[in-house]
Amino acid sequence: MLNDEELVRGIERTLWAKSEPFKPLWMHLLETGIIAQELISSGCFYPVGKELSENFNLPREEIINLVGYIGSVHDLGKCYAYFQMQATDSEIAKILKENNVPIFEADKFRHELYGCKILKRIWKETGVFSSDKKFRNRVAEVVGYHHQGKTRKRYIRWS
Known part of the structure; x- marks a missing residue:
């Protein structure tokens, strides 16, 4: 069994965003952020x-950077172990199985809602967007609504 640091190093490049065909999460996030910046700086979303x-x-320039940043974190909720276990092979x-990582099942888990919740917590704890709580929450909500129309039952509860 791996210690925590070895476990994190072992999984950071194996987290997936798309399973068919396989696309690593880090690559999907990076590509999304870059494409979002291009679209808003010189593409069809320039207006x-x-x-x-x-x-x-x-x-x-700050808007372009912000849009790239939001694009780069939009699927952060896919890090959740329950989501990652959906690609069983x-x-x-x-x-995760070999190291007995606890998998907390979530009824109707939505990665975008979890991403919104976790980003709010991370940004609050690290002081990102600290000057404006309302703005911080609005930016997180952009992540939470990036799959509009899907079931929005509830966020995962953290004890």
Whole structure:
């Protein structure tokens, strides 16, 4: 059995975002952030970037960076072990099983809702967007709603 540090090193590159065909989570997040920045800086969403800049009273460059950042964290909720175990034959599932990592089942788990919840917690604890709690929550909610129309029953409860 691996110690915690070895376990984290062992799974960080095996976390998946897409199972068919396999796409590592880190790659999916990075690509999404880059594409979002391109679309808002010089692509078809250029007018949206201008509008966001005016509405948030932020320079375009900051909006472009923010959009890239949001794109890069949008699927962070896929790190949750229960989600990762859905690809039962994946390398991550094997590592989690071999190391007896507890898998907490979540009724109607939605990765985007979990991502929203965990980002709010991380950003609060680390001081990201600390000057404006409302803004911090709104940015997290963008992550929480990136699959609009899916079942939105509830967030996972943390004790």
